[in-house]
Amino acid sequence: MNRRRSVTITVILALIAVGIGIWLSYEIRWFPVAASKQAVNSDRLYHVLVIASIPIFVLVVTAILFNVWNFRMRPGEELKDGAPIHGNTRLEVFWTAIPTVLLLSLVGYSFVVLHENEKKPAREIKIGVTGQQFVWTYQYPRALTGGAPLNSYELYIPRNESVQFQIHSRDVIHAFWVPAFRLQEDAVPGITTNWRVTATRLGTYPVICNLLCGAGHSLMRSAVHVVSQARFQEWLKSQASAAAGGSSGAAAAGGSAG
Amino acid sequence: MFLGGIVFAFFLTWVIRASTGHSTFHHYISGDAITTVALMAAPLGFLVGLGGFDYWFYWASGRKTRPEDHSGHGAYTWRDYFRINTDHKVIGIQYTVNSFIFLLIGGLLAMLMRAQLAQPGSHFVSANTFNGLFSVHASLLIFLFIIPVFAGLGNYVIPLMIGAPDMAFPRLNALSFWLLPVAGIMMLGSFFAPGGAFADGWTAYTPLSDTAPVGQVFFSVAVQFAGASSIMTALNFLVTIITMRAPGMSFFRLPLLVWANFATSLLVVIATPFIAASQFFILLDRGLGFNFFNAAKGGDVLMYQHVFWFYSHPAVYIMMLPGFGIISEVIAVKARKPIFGYRMMAFSLLAIVGLGFTVWAHHMFTSGMAAWIRIPMAITTAIIAVPTGIKIFSWLATLFRGVLRLDTPMLFALGFLATFTLGGISGVMLAMIPFDIHVSATYFIVAHIHYVLFGGSLMTIFAGVYYWFPKMTGRMYDERLGKWHFWLTFVFMNATFGPMHVIGLQGMPRRVATYASEFAGMNLFISIASFFLGASTLIFVYNMITSWRGGPRATGNPWRGMTLEWQVSSPPPVFNFDRVPTVVGGPYEYGIPGAVHGIFAPPPVPATVGAGSGAATPQGP
Numbered sequence: 001m002n003r004r005r006s007v008t009i010t011v012i013l014a015l016i017a018v019g020i021g022i023w024l025s026y027e028i029r030w031f032p033v034a035a036s037k038q039a040v041n042s043d044r045l046y047h048v049l050v051i052a053s054i055p056i057f058v059l060v061v062t063a064i065l066f067n068v069w070n071f072r073m074r075p076g077e078e079l080k081d082g083a084p085i086h087g088n089t090r091l092e093v094f095w096t097a098i099p100t101v102l103l104l105s106l107v108g109y110s111f112v113v114l115h116e117n118e119k120k121p122a123r124e125i126k127i128g129v130t131g132q133q134f135v136w137t138y139q140y141p142r143a144l145t146g147g148a149p150l151n152s153y154e155l156y157i158p159r160n161e162s163v164q165f166q167i168h169s170r171d172v173i174h175a176f177w178v179p180a181f182r183l184q185e186d187a188v189p190g191i192t193t194n195w196r197v198t199a200t201r202l203g204t205y206p207v208i209c210n211l212l213c214g215a216g217h218s219l220m221r222s223a224v225h226v227v228s229q230a231r232f233q234e235w236l237k238s239q240a241s242a243a244a245g246g247s248s249g250a251a252a253a254g255g256s257a258g
Numbered sequence: 259m260f261l262g263g264i265v266f267a268f269f270l271t272w273v274i275r276a277s278t279g280h281s282t283f284h285h286y287i288s289g290d291a292i293t294t295v296a297l298m299a300a301p302l303g304f305l306v307g308l309g310g311f312d313y314w315f316y317w318a319s320g321r322k323t324r325p326e327d328h329s330g331h332g333a334y335t336w337r338d339y340f341r342i343n344t345d346h347k348v349i350g351i352q353y354t355v356n357s358f359i360f361l362l363i364g365g366l367l368a369m370l371m372r373a374q375l376a377q378p379g380s381h382f383v384s385a386n387t388f389n390g391l392f393s394v395h396a397s398l399l400i401f402l403f404i405i406p407v408f409a410g411l412g413n414y415v416i417p418l419m420i421g422a423p424d425m426a427f428p429r430l431n432a433l434s435f436w437l438l439p440v441a442g443i444m445m446l447g448s449f450f451a452p453g454g455a456f457a458d459g460w461t462a463y464t465p466l467s468d469t470a471p472v473g474q475v476f477f478s479v480a481v482q483f484a485g486a487s488s489i490m491t492a493l494n495f496l497v498t499i500i501t502m503r504a505p506g507m508s509f510f511r512l513p514l515l516v517w518a519n520f521a522t523s524l525l526v527v528i529a530t531p532f533i534a535a536s537q538f539f540i541l542l543d544r545g546l547g548f549n550f551f552n553a554a555k556g557g558d559v560l561m562y563q564h565v566f567w568f569y570s571h572p573a574v575y576i577m578m579l580p581g582f583g584i585i586s587e588v589i590a591v592k593a594r595k596p597i598f599g600y601r602m603m604a605f606s607l608l609a610i611v612g613l614g615f616t617v618w619a620h621h622m623f624t625s626g627m628a629a630w631i632r633i634p635m636a637i638t639t640a641i642i643a644v645p646t647g648i649k650i651f652s653w654l655a656t657l658f659r660g661v662l663r664l665d666t667p668m669l670f671a672l673g674f675l676a677t678f679t680l681g682g683i684s685g686v687m688l689a690m691i692p693f694d695i696h697v698s699a700t701y702f703i704v705a706h707i708h709y710v711l712f713g714g715s716l717m718t719i720f721a722g723v724y725y726w727f728p729k730m731t732g733r734m735y736d737e738r739l740g741k742w743h744f745w746l747t748f749v750f751m752n753a754t755f756g757p758m759h760v761i762g763l764q765g766m767p768r769r770v771a772t773y774a775s776e777f778a779g780m781n782l783f784i785s786i787a788s789f790f791l792g793a794s795t796l797i798f799v800y801n802m803i804t805s806w807r808g809g810p811r812a813t814g815n816p817w818r819g820m821t822l823e824w825q826v827s828s829p830p831p832v833f834n835f836d837r838v839p840t841v842v843g844g845p846y847e848y849g850i851p852g853a854v855h856g857i858f859a860p861p862p863v864p865a866t867v868g869a870g871s872g873a874a875t876p877q878g879p
Contacts, residue, residue: 028760029764030760030763030764031763031764031765032764032765038692041692042692042693042695042696045690045692045693046687046693046763049686049687049690049693053683053686053687056679056683057679057680057683060650060654060675060676060679061676061679063654063657064654064657064672064675064676067654067657067658067660067662068657068662068664068672071593071657071658071659071660071661071662072662072664073661073662073663073664077661079818080594080661081594081595081661081848081849082593082594082595082659082660082661082848082849083595083659083660083849084595084596084847084848084849084850085595085596085598085655085658085659086596086598086599086600087598087599087600087601087602088598088599088655091655092599092602092648092652095647095648095651096602096644096647096648099643099644099647100641100644103640103641103643103644103686104637104640104641106640106686106690107636107637107640107689107690110636110689110690110691110692110693111633111636111691113690113692114632114691114692117692118629167626171465172463172465172466172469173463173465173466173559175624175698175699177699177767179696179764179765180765182692182695182696183695183696184624184695184696184698184699185624185626185695186624186625186626188553188559188560188625188626189465189553189554189559190553190554190557190558190559191553191559191560191626193626195695206765206774208765208767209767210698210699210700210767211463211699212389212458212459212463212466212769213466214389214458214466215384215385215386215389215457216385217385217389217769217770218385218770218771218772218773219772
């Protein structure tokens, strides 16, 4: 009867809404450009999450609108009550079990991505990152420079190579965040934290302090330059010679105490 | 005159507070310690002056103590709301009004923030002031609005709902209220401290808060007062609900609002001491050099975050569960149907209480804690969405085949279902560690928390205030203004917080006074929407004030509700029930011909009425 027709129409409208939602989720530019292997993985995770979320949100909103449309009080019904339905065990088991399975599979998938993003590669280089109010400095160890360790205000990393950042803080907590890599971790006084990234795209990307560290927090910015392997070696060499000449600001950056 | 004495004490303690709390440390600039002591001592002086500890003093000095005879119950003029009163209905209104004042102040601080953020690089306020603005905004709205306003509504309604004449500990109840203005004024007062207000967020992460200017102490001490208030009220709720239910009111006949506050109170008494501890660590570090968080001396910086979030994650549920209760009441009555799956609704509250203590470190996925902790925390965080989902689906099923009255409380309840679902979905997304690593501490988090606390808690609070307004004031509110208020709030709430998801994903950090120019357009849009959102609240304030003063008289049961608070007059008699009710059925038996929740026993021997000795003793139905 009438009820069945309105259910059919509602289901069709809901499916259309889900379709539009999923289409939009592909059209919207959610993220800054993905410049690392990890970014590609976590963007895919995000898309899966959005696509899983849209039907649930549409279901809730549709159910509200369906009920409002069909069961709103009409004039003359001021004293009327609804149907005395106390529950339905099968339905309740259903909407406990299905979300549990869905949530566990999503969180399982997220662990796969996490493992993929964080697993230790056969070869990687290590670069130190130090936060202090309100600047970032970067430490290149002997293993990279071939000579004296280098302390720099600038961050250059080679493309297609796994880099592990070892993050320290000199004063309060900061967070070392590169949105283009989708990675961050706090710089915590007293301990060393880290994350590893394989940059895949040449370019310069913002480095942002993402944990409130005082009055200058908003301006605690830096940049990461992703360059080719050859250009990276060249840059290291130029920094080393500048440091040797003693004229560059790079060597003085943040002191050498580490 | 007694009233004069109260007013005198009120002013005297204010003078003392002003001289010790403010002038003194201008003279002794060294004085973090002086400030700390003054901030603790002056409010206690205020409470003593107000009469909050009279009984103890009488007892200690050997004078004759006055047993609580409830002679001070009821408020007869507006002045009665400004002194110690042990009537749960007076306290409920004190709580609620006080909370809404802080909502307006906290909202105003948000407007100032949005004015600064309307354009990148603007200098509307300094960076330090800006940090103070969002810190005080969050602290006020969490500790002085959402938590206490639920306690206020609960205070008013719970004894009525369970058929009790008052709360179990009326004097404690009065004291717990008066701690709140103290905490609120202290937080606001920090703006006048040298170095400005506390400016490291409501999270007060160390070591920044260890070394921040003295404004930080105002936060750390104020939280003790607000927290003590929370704990007292929660204990009071627990004892009241356990021991003072009317005859026949078994746990599974309790209205879900009572269940929700029972669950919340469990959370409060277990969790709140942890935030008190976290702030004592900071006070000890600052005042006495304990080096809890000084890494150079072997302190452990991450420990603060664990202790802090061990409270502050359950606090999210403290700020949400009472709202769930309100929604259950509103939806059952306005849809004219029994709540779908009542027992599952109650059990899912308890499930949230249990699981709520197992998820705290999901706030710390990027904090540098041991990596493995993230795995169990992510699983529990995903799973805690299941009981919440059960509640959402049950409310939706309750609507099915009802007769929906789409008035203001119901609109807020339905709006809540939509916006809170969105907040819940973004919450589940944040459980996914690789995604969380990117958006942690960005505007995505700001969007998420505001969908949960504004789209969730505040919507339920508005629903509850409109719903019980006739009961609390004896007047009806203006329905047309109420609907305007809902639609403006709903539209501009989404316009304000929706776009924040996107700028967060795109890389805008939170807690910044300026930002990259690529976010300028979105931020301007958000700022404008937020000003309209703020303005929509004025409609609510106008409606409440004018309706309270001159609205049409409300009948005892304007919504034809079954729960006990609707079976008495509006406002209720001073001792709630002239005759002790006996509960004979469930609270939501709508649609069943002849079903009743409670009946009023024939009057007992008149002498027992009014002693307020507790309705739990069956008085012969």
